Amino acid sequence: MDVKVLGAANEVGRSGFLVNCEGTNLLLDYGVMFGKRGTPPDYPLHVKPKDVDGIVITHAHLDHSGNVPSLFVSGNTDVYATPPTFDLSKLLIEDMLKIEKNSHPFDLPELNNMMRNAKPVEYKQKVTKGNATFELRESGHVVGGSTVLLESENKRLFYTGDIKTNGSRMLREMDLDFDEIDLLITESTYSQTEQKPRKESERELVEFANEVMDRKGTLFIPSFSVERSQEMACILKNANFKHRIIMDGMALKVNEIMFKHPSYLRDSKIFADAINSSLSIREHSERKRAMEEPCVVISPAGMLVGGNAVYYLQQLAFDDRNGIALVSYQGEGTPGRKLLETGKVSTRGRDLSVTAEVKQFEFSGHADRNELFDMISKIKGNPKVMTVHGDTDSCTNFAQEIHEKFGFEAYAPNVNDTITI
Ligand SMILES: [Zn+2]
Incomplete structure (x- = not known):
């Protein structure tokens, strides 16, 4: 299994990871990163729609979902997410297109094409696509939000997307009830920050x-x-x-x-x-x-x-x-x-x-430092770890601390890096 980092490397935004499972290519998230006012948005590295066998959207936030319609300009690919994630993604992407008219490489027809290819998946429902099998788990981050547990040729990858391990008044806590994994891709947004209870x-x-x-x-x-x-x-x-x-x-x-x-x-x-x-x-x-x-x-x-x-x-x-x-x-x-x-x-x-x-007032939807380390301590196996979705300090320090505390091989990847397990 190879994972190519398309975005969210030492940055918060434009998440995208292309996983090659013995010839079956799954894209995990494909978001946007909004520029400062007046500057154009950024996207993950380009992938050709014909090179993608399926897309998994972890949750509706635009930095994870916002660029998925760009893959529906000329092609059709199965796109998987929970039912609320599809409903919310549609709402948020429509709103983005209304506010930022003509600044994205797609428009409403491509969004509608994406929705026509939607394959709604419930939590813990096993999906097989080519050589890959995956399921979505609760992330505690946003309604319908999920993590991804992906397996191919006896190798297992766990991608957190965005997580709030304790959940909130609205959401149940994150689901970490699974066996050993070989690769962990974890968000790092607040790895260096402690939040108020x-x-x-x-x-x-x-x-x-x-x-x-x-x-x-x-x-x-x-x-x-x-x-x-x-x-x-x-x-x-x-x-x-x-x-x-x-x-x-x-x-x-x-x-x-x-x-x-x-x-x-x-x-x-x-x-x-x-x-x-x-x-x-x-x-x-x-x-x-x-x-x-x-x-x-x-x-x-x-x-x-x-x-x-x-x-x-x-x-x-x-x-x-x-x-x-x-x-x-x-x-x-x-x-x-x-x-x-x-x-x-x-x-x-x-x-x-x-x-x-x-x-x-502090009401973050992301796990803070203590929650992130608590999450890592519950992970089984001896996985390689990629720390993503955080600024440079949050990603690099987090990787180093994970290595020191748990002995895992951990690093903060750059865009275009590929890791093989
Ligand atoms: Zn999010």
């Missing part, structure tokens, strides 16, 4: 929400539409939060997808309770009216780039009774990062100081 972040957020309500303000939670928005609603519901919760934007479409796939949630009842008791905004005219009394507004975009977040920010940022809770990583150059660092937002070309109280 999730319960503590939840407590802090609920406290902040109640403080803002007590002073008759509105709390704005700009949030990723996939899962983080729903998780915020569930956290507040679980804490018996008494005030109105408003949900807006693409998060509503994601709600519908999650309702369609309840078995992929840790507790579909809490999810249904949280969403059914919140107010969904469908029309612009409803927005202002909905905020007439103290409430929480959950709306994308998580980094305040576009979406209805811009409207809410302008309505809510300049009143000191209000609060803004940033619950996602704020990328460099985004309005969210600027707000955190300078306390200012740009409105109509001018930088204005925000008077609402701004706080950041």
Whole structure:
């Protein structure tokens, strides 16, 4: 078995690994990497569609799924993922094409062609393709998200995609119940970072929400539409939060997808309770009216780039009774990062100081350092290890530490490297 690294080497984004299983070529993920504002996106190394026998998408995030339609310009290949991953990928790729018109080498017809070739797979369902057999396992990272366990000629590869080993209020923990493996490809995003326990972040957020309500303000939670928005609603519901919760934007479409796939949630009842008791905004005219009394507004975009977040920010940022809770990583150059660092937002070309109280909370969807090492300690066998999907320090230090702690042969590959097992 050969694995060629097409992307996600010492970087977060454009994941792609081409696995040659004695002549059967499987592509694991094929994502995009978004450039800084104004610069074009990056892609994994090019592969010819005719050289790919099947594609496996671990989860819907665009850095894992976003470039798959490029393989459907002229050809047809089987593409495998869980049912929620297909639904969410379609939604996110459509949205990407709408926002970044003409900047990708494909458009809606190719996405539709990809969906026509979709082969939905449930967790632990064994799939045989040529000389390869694989199955998807729960990753705890995002709804429908999976890891890949792939076997060929008695060699076994485990690819983590993105993982949150402990799961979350929305998702069950990662599934590590399998036998010895020969190669581990692991994400490294937060290998050098320790995160606050999730319960503590939840407590802090609920406290902040109640403080803002007590002073008759509105709390704005700009949030990723996939899962983080729903998780915020569930956290507040679980804490018996008494005030109105408003949900807006693409998060509503994601709600519908999650309702369609309840078995992929840790507790579909809490999810249904949280969403059914919140107010969904469908029309612009409803927005202002909905905020007439103290409430929480959950709306994308998580980094305040576009979406209805811009409207809410302008309505809510300049009143000191209000609060803004940033619950996602704020990328460099985004309005969210600027707000955190300078306390200012740009409105109509001018930088204005925000008077609402701004706080950041840790709700990462990725395993932190402790969770990653805990995951490695549960891996059976004496695998070679490739550390990917992290910045250079996160990948190289992680590889070195894995070697020191567990004795495994570990390294941070470069793009175009091939490893044979
Ligand atoms: Zn992800």
